[in-house]
Amino acid sequence: MLDLSKQENPVYCGGLIDMIKESIQNRFEKYNLHDTRAKDSILAAVSYPFFKLKWVPRAEKEYVKELFIAELRRFKQEDFKSAHPQTSTLKKKQKSESYYKFNDSDSSTTSTDGNSSTCTDLETLQYLR
Numbered sequence: 001m002l003d004l005s006k007q008e009n010p011v012y013c014g015g016l017i018d019m020i021k022e023s024i025q026n027r028f029e030k031y032n033l034h035d036t037r038a039k040d041s042i043l044a045a046v047s048y049p050f051f052k053l054k055w056v057p058r059a060e061k062e063y064v065k066e067l068f069i070a071e072l073r074r075f076k077q078e079d080f081k082s083a084h085p086q087t088s089t090l091k092k093k094q095k096s097e098s099y100y101k102f103n104d105s106d107s108s109t110t111s112t113d114g115n116s117s118t119c120t121d122l123e124t125l126q127y128l129r
Contacts, residue, residue: 069124076120
């Protein structure tokens with residue numbers, strides 16, 4: 001019995017195979033993980049609970065994970081800024097007053113952004129797990 005799937009040079013379908021390979025390459029060339037045009041597609045796939053990181057090659061998982069976390073940090077920061085527009089003037093005032101504070105244990109000037117980003121990171125990592 002002749003096994004056509006292992007045949008090196010197909011007689012009748014060689015041109016068809018080449019066209020299919022070329023079409024697939026053209027269709028998905030923009031989905032190189034490090035290409036900036038693919039960022040939205042990557043984020044959409046990772047944020048969909050069924051896919052998460054299942055489709056990402058092992059060598060690229062850390063890159064995609066960092067991309068996803070960075071985007072969520074940016075989103076959270078924009079959300080915080082839109083909800084609290086007066087905090088930017090408050091931070092400037094706190095920075096100027098921090099010169100006169102001598103006790104490090106009195107950390108009323110500690111930013112909630114650090115805690116917020118840590119919380120966001122933890123939630124994101126738990127989601128990806």
